[in-house]
Amino acid sequence: GDSVTQMEGPVTLSxxxxxxxxxxxxxxxxxxLFWYVQYPGEGLQLLLKATKADDKGSNKGFExxxxxxxxxxxxxxxSVQVSDSAVYFCALRDPYNQGGKLIFGQxxxxxxxx
Amino acid sequence: DAGxxxxxxxxxxxxxxxxxxxxxxxxxxxxxxxxxxxxxQGPQFIFQYYEKEERGRGNFPDRFSARQFPNxxxxxxxxxxxxxxxxxxxxxxxxDATGGYGYTFGSGTRLTxx
Numbered sequence: 522g523d524s525v526t527q528m529e530g531p532v533t534l535s536x537x538x539x540x541x542x543x544x545x546x547x548x549x550x551x552x553x554l555f556w557y558v559q560y561p562g563e564g565l566q567l568l569l570k571a572t573k574a575d576d577k578g579s580n581k582g583f584e585x586x587x588x589x590x591x592x593x594x595x596x597x598x599x600s601v602q603v604s605d606s607a608v609y610f611c612a613l614r615d616p617y618n619q620g621g622k623l624i625f626g627q628x629x630x631x632x633x634x635x
Numbered sequence: 636d637a638g639x640x641x642x643x644x645x646x647x648x649x650x651x652x653x654x655x656x657x658x659x660x661x662x663x664x665x666x667x668x669x670x671x672x673x674x675x676q677g678p679q680f681i682f683q684y685y686e687k688e689e690r691g692r693g694n695f696p697d698r699f700s701a702r703q704f705p706n707x708x709x710x711x712x713x714x715x716x717x718x719x720x721x722x723x724x725x726x727x728x729x730x731d732a733t734g735g736y737g738y739t740f741g742s743g744t745r746l747t748x749x
Contacts (some may be wrong), residue, residue: 525677557740564639564725564740565678610677614734620691621666621734623727625677 523548527611527626534633540598542629544585544611547592552613554578554587554594555623559608568596568609601633637661639728639741647747648716656711656744660728666690667709668738669701670725678725684709685732713746721748 528543546552553572557565569578574589583598594611611626640659648654660667666685670678683691684703703709707728713720723745727738 553735562742564742565727566740567737570737612677616733616735621683621685621729621732622668622680622691622693623670623678623734623738624680627677628675 523550523552523613523615523624525611525613525624525626527609527629530608530628530630532629532631534601534631536603536633536635537600538633540596540601540605540631542596542609542611542631544594544596544626545592546594546611546613548613548615550615550617552615554585555612555614556583556585556594556596557610557612557625559610559628561607565610601631603633603635606631606633639726639739641724641726641741641744643744644742645745645747647749650716650718650748652716653712653714654716654746656713656724656726656746657708658711658726658728658741659708660726661739664728664730664739665707666729666732666734667703667707668727668729668734669709669711670727671695672723672725672743674722681711683732690732716748718748721746 556568571587668683669681680693
């Protein structure tokens with residue numbers, strides 16, 4: 522079945538460092554891909570999304586490109602801030618095979634130190 | 636506009652008891668989905684309801700049930716609680732059943748089973 526795999530955390534960076542969080546997926550259809558962020562004690566917030574191959578999602582300095590050939594959707598940011606400390610989830614939605622449900626990776630915790 | 640509201644925010648139950656969690660979607664959203672997030676893992680899909688009908692069910696035992704009301708709010712019921720049911724339960728609302736217009740998550744209900 523469809524699945525999402527993320528790099529394990531925690532990831533610890535210094536402020537202004539470059540961030541990459543790897544995400545790969547397995548899907549039989551044509552999924553949409555998402556990155557969600559979860560701050561401590563809160564629910565999930567949509568960070569960015571891409572709906573088809575080669576689309577680039579971007580928001581708040583974060584970017585991710587939908588790569589069908591490598592089945593990847595890696596999250597990047599050029600210069601992280603302490604306020605970016607959170608847990609990041611990669612997810613897919615495959616409406617032709619799975620209806621409206623989201624399939625999440627296990628999450629990657631990011632800690633940014635001043 | 637109010638976001639997705641969930642109640643209660645926290646609760647503690649004893650093994651074997653029953654619990655009901657509640658969710659009110661964003662005004663105009665007709666679909667509600669429920670997810671279970673065990674500590675340190677990604678959310679797992681439990682149910683999706685659209686226009687009061689079940690549209691999807693995840694791999695959870697029959698102890699889990701849900702329903703959606705005419706005003707599109709929803710309840711998740713869990714019977715015969717086990718220690719392993721301790722988790723953050725998230726509700727997400729969307730305009731339609733496919734989620735093509737995006738999902739908005741609530742802050743969740745933290746259930747602890749002792």
